Amino acid sequence: MTTQGIIKQGVYYDSVTLMTVTQRINALEGIVDSSVVMGTRENKAILESAGLFVSDFADASDTDLLISVQAENSTFAQNAMARLEMILKDISSSEGSHRRDTARSIHDAVERLEGSNLSLISIAGRYAVAEVRKALDLGLHVMLFSDNVPIEDEKRLKEEARDRGLLLMGPDCGTAIINGVPLAFANAVQRGNIGIVAASGTGLQEVSCIISNRGAGISQALGTGGRDVKKEIGGIMFIEAMKALFEDERTQCIVLISKPPDDEVLSLIAKEISRTDKPVVAMFIGANSEKVGQAGALPAHSLSEAALLAVQLSLGKPVEDVRAMLKSIHDEVGSLAKKLSPGVKGRYVRGLFSGGTLCHEAQLILKEHIGHVYSNVPLDPDYLLSASGEGSFHSLIDMGDDAFTAGRPHPMIDFSQRCKRIQEEAKNPETVIVLFDLVLGYGAHVSPLDEILPAVTAARRHSPDLLFICSVTGTDDDPQNRQAVTESLRESGVIVMMSNYSAALLTGHIIKNITS
Amino acid sequence: MIESFVFGDVLPTGVFKLHSRFRRVSNFSSVDGDMVFVTDDPMLMAGQGIQVATNILLVSEAVSITKESVTIGDRIIHRKDHPVYTSYVSFEGLDFNDFETRLIQLPEDRGYLFPDDSLLYVLDPARCRFVSGAFERKLADQILDGAEHLRTGRMEKGVALLSGAGKGLTPSGDDFLAGLLYAMHYLGFKNRLCMDTQARQLFDISKGNNLLVNSFLWHAMNYNYFQTLKNFVYSCTRCGCGYRALIDLLSVGATSGADLLTGYIFGIQYRIGI
Numbered sequence: 001m002t003t004q005g006i007i008k009q010g011v012y013y014d015s016v017t018l019m020t021v022t023q024r025i026n027a028l029e030g031i032v033d034s035s036v037v038m039g040t041r042e043n044k045a046i047l048e049s050a051g052l053f054v055s056d057f058a059d060a061s062d063t064d065l066l067i068s069v070q071a072e073n074s075t076f077a078q079n080a081m082a083r084l085e086m087i088l089k090d091i092s093s094s095e096g097s098h099r100r101d102t103a104r105s106i107h108d109a110v111e112r113l114e115g116s117n118l119s120l121i122s123i124a125g126r127y128a129v130a131e132v133r134k135a136l137d138l139g140l141h142v143m144l145f146s147d148n149v150p151i152e153d154e155k156r157l158k159e160e161a162r163d164r165g166l167l168l169m170g171p172d173c174g175t176a177i178i179n180g181v182p183l184a185f186a187n188a189v190q191r192g193n194i195g196i197v198a199a200s201g202t203g204l205q206e207v208s209c210i211i212s213n214r215g216a217g218i219s220q221a222l223g224t225g226g227r228d229v230k231k232e233i234g235g236i237m238f239i240e241a242m243k244a245l246f247e248d249e250r251t252q253c254i255v256l257i258s259k260p261p262d263d264e265v266l267s268l269i270a271k272e273i274s275r276t277d278k279p280v281v282a283m284f285i286g287a288n289s290e291k292v293g294q295a296g297a298l299p300a301h302s303l304s305e306a307a308l309l310a311v312q313l314s315l316g317k318p319v320e321d322v323r324a325m326l327k328s329i330h331d332e333v334g335s336l337a338k339k340l341s342p343g344v345k346g347r348y349v350r351g352l353f354s355g356g357t358l359c360h361e362a363q364l365i366l367k368e369h370i371g372h373v374y375s376n377v378p379l380d381p382d383y384l385l386s387a388s389g390e391g392s393f394h395s396l397i398d399m400g401d402d403a404f405t406a407g408r409p410h411p412m413i414d415f416s417q418r419c420k421r422i423q424e425e426a427k428n429p430e431t432v433i434v435l436f437d438l439v440l441g442y443g444a445h446v447s448p449l450d451e452i453l454p455a456v457t458a459a460r461r462h463s464p465d466l467l468f469i470c471s472v473t474g475t476d477d478d479p480q481n482r483q484a485v486t487e488s489l490r491e492s493g494v495i496v497m498m499s500n501y502s503a504a505l506l507t508g509h510i511i512k513n514i515t516s
Numbered sequence: 517m518i519e520s521f522v523f524g525d526v527l528p529t530g531v532f533k534l535h536s537r538f539r540r541v542s543n544f545s546s547v548d549g550d551m552v553f554v555t556d557d558p559m560l561m562a563g564q565g566i567q568v569a570t571n572i573l574l575v576s577e578a579v580s581i582t583k584e585s586v587t588i589g590d591r592i593i594h595r596k597d598h599p600v601y602t603s604y605v606s607f608e609g610l611d612f613n614d615f616e617t618r619l620i621q622l623p624e625d626r627g628y629l630f631p632d633d634s635l636l637y638v639l640d641p642a643r644c645r646f647v648s649g650a651f652e653r654k655l656a657d658q659i660l661d662g663a664e665h666l667r668t669g670r671m672e673k674g675v676a677l678l679s680g681a682g683k684g685l686t687p688s689g690d691d692f693l694a695g696l697l698y699a700m701h702y703l704g705f706k707n708r709l710c711m712d713t714q715a716r717q718l719f720d721i722s723k724g725n726n727l728l729v730n731s732f733l734w735h736a737m738n739y740n741y742f743q744t745l746k747n748f749v750y751s752c753t754r755c756g757c758g759y760r761a762l763i764d765l766l767s768v769g770a771t772s773g774a775d776l777l778t779g780y781i782f783g784i785q786y787r788i789g790i
Contacts, residue, residue, distance in 0.1 A: 062726045404763070
């Protein structure tokens with residue numbers, strides 16, 4: 001056993017970086033222990049008593065960084081020290097290059113990239129309005145990832161954009177695919193002739209992935225931000241995006257996705273639908289589909305149905321076949337539920353979603369089978385969960401809601417909240433099913449299984465009869481590879497369904513079987 | 517160009533040169549040892565901070581501050597044209613019992629949200645099971661020892677054991693002590709006592725050569741609350757310990773927010789300094 005150490009003077013790293021450095025060193029071969037701390041008198045004393053002190057540390061001051069490594073032999077220790085230098089250099093150089101390569105304004109960025117016509121803005125909402133206006137002044141379409149933009153500003157900016165013939169996707173627009181280029185959270189889908197307009201990010205992802213996995217493809221996918229279809233905004237960009245797809249030669253059929261729009265907005269959308277010859281599929285989750293049906297659209301009642309209808313249209317196959325496809329899904333799910341129901345323990349489902357629309361859709365499906373479920377984003381305000389979001393009865397939680405994401409990344413990136421919650425739910429003897437989604441693609445966690453599987457395994461150890469039902473939104477071309485993710489989940493005993501719809505349906509069937 | 521700035525309410529005046537730079541914050545120090553920072557993250561705001569709209573100004577090498585204006589790089593900003601962040605927290609009209617009950621219940625109710633390697637084991641000894649690594653085990657022994665001294669009224673000895681001990685740019689023990697200082701603010705208000713002497717004593721024992729740590733503790737001693745802590749305290753005084761505010765506070769640093777909160781609860785629970 002040997003201990004080696006170095007002192008870094010005059011450099012400061014934030015605590016998260018220091019923690020990361022320690023984790024990386026500890027993962028190296030032959031390393032028994034390590035420590036990265038500031039050189040205070042107290043820390044030096046602790047290092048000494050922990051056997052991690054080296055004589056060079058004696059003169060260090062409390063502004064120095066002390067890095068100590070204990071290894072099985074000196075070769076491993078030296079290797080760790082060499083790697084450490086590289087890790088620290090990586091951090092320094094990435095920060096340095098970041099500063100050099102970052103454009104300092106939208107003007108600057110436009111000058112650097114001749115011919116650019118779209119800007120993606122992701123800054124604190126209170127500053128976003130000014131930046132959007134600059135982009136519009138420069139003739140750029142805008143994808144506005146930021147949220148917390150006042151709704152009055154949203155309306156004004158969207159009117160300005162419309163008057164200039166530009167699209168303003170957002171605020172709070174997390175997903176788009178423009179000419180085959182995925183922006184923010186989006187998946188590696190095939191290119192094709194189906195255009196999507198969505199006021200729902202994960203809804204867009206789910207539908208585009210099902211379409212791609214079924215052999216069709218996407219021409220354009222335009223997000224508008226969830227508030228666009230509210231009365232205050234009046235569907236300004238939803239309608240502009242529809243018009244853009246009407247004119248887009250590559251787009252041969254169109255899918256519209258949203259939570260229920262305001263009634264007047266729905267009328268405007270229906271009016272627009274009636275103006276195009278291109279076939280339109282409308283999936284306004286939980287809304288009355290009569291209006292869009294009368295306008296000539298094919299109404300869908302789930303994201304899966306919308307995708308299946310679009311695929312049939314895209315491939316020139318009869319849309320009537322979709323009914324048989326859905327029946328087949330129902331039959332398969334029903335059989336699976338019969339197999340799984342005996343022997344389960346507990347009563348309630350706990351849903352932990354990263355996608356708001358997926359959570360919404362699952363509530364609707366469960367409502368048909370077992371009635372209303374509680375949620376932090378309930379269909380009916382009477383079923384609002386407590387502020388903490390703690391489970392009561394059947395509950396589905398949108399963990400992408402502001403209450404969970406403030407100060408930390410979205411649950412598609414950061415699984416810590418969900419993993420902790422899985423542990424909590426597993427300890428509750430009343431929990432019978434943990435239902436969750438896994439959204440893959442660009443922007444999402446690159447290795448979600450590293451996070452979710454240990455949590456599932458630990459929960460299963462505590463509660464072996466607990467059922468884990470999961471849907472995977474993604475494609476085999478996504479950086480995470482949907483097939484590989486699916487197989488690994490199944491090997492770990494998770495029941496993986498092909499869509500959010502199927503996952504919720506299976507859950508509903510099982511709960512119904514138990515209850516009856 | 518930049519439209520929006522927010523200035524902290526206790527910005528010192530003078531000329532400040534770049535001290536250290538992180539992804540969303542740059543720290544600047546004066547020859548007198550005063551520190552200010554510039555950030556583009558609203559959640560990082562504090563009394564000694566300058567919030568800017570984008571990260572452009574974070575690359576500046578110097579900041580000059582007068583009562584009328586702030587110069588960052590070559591940009592001069594008139595202070596009167598921009599809003600001020602207020603770092604003061606008022607406990608006026610607070611139901612003290614309610615507030616304390618919520619706080620003291622927090623480790624049991626919300627302990628699972630705290631990072632595993634935080635000092636929460638001071639309040640919940642069962643969390644010692646999360647401690648791994650030789651340094652961490654020795655640190656835990658020392659922190660628990662220090663906490664016990666504090667609990668039994670031996671403040672000087674307790675502070676000496678905690679000060680400068682632990683991981684992070686501001687060592688965990690210092691974060692905990694900052695929490696104690698903020699707790700003194702509350703205890704002083706509640707009991708109508710002036711706690712300045714005790715707070716000063718704690719600060720004097722804790723301060724060292726690290727300007728960042730000194731500045732952090734100095735503002736705690738003067739009860740200048742940073743944004744996430746202020747939000748958390750107000751959430752506890754008004755409508756139960758807000759989940760969102762708690763998450764924000766726990767997201768400060770790797771364990772800094774959690775360690776400070778542990779110190780805060782500990783200080784209030786055991787009436788440290790009274």
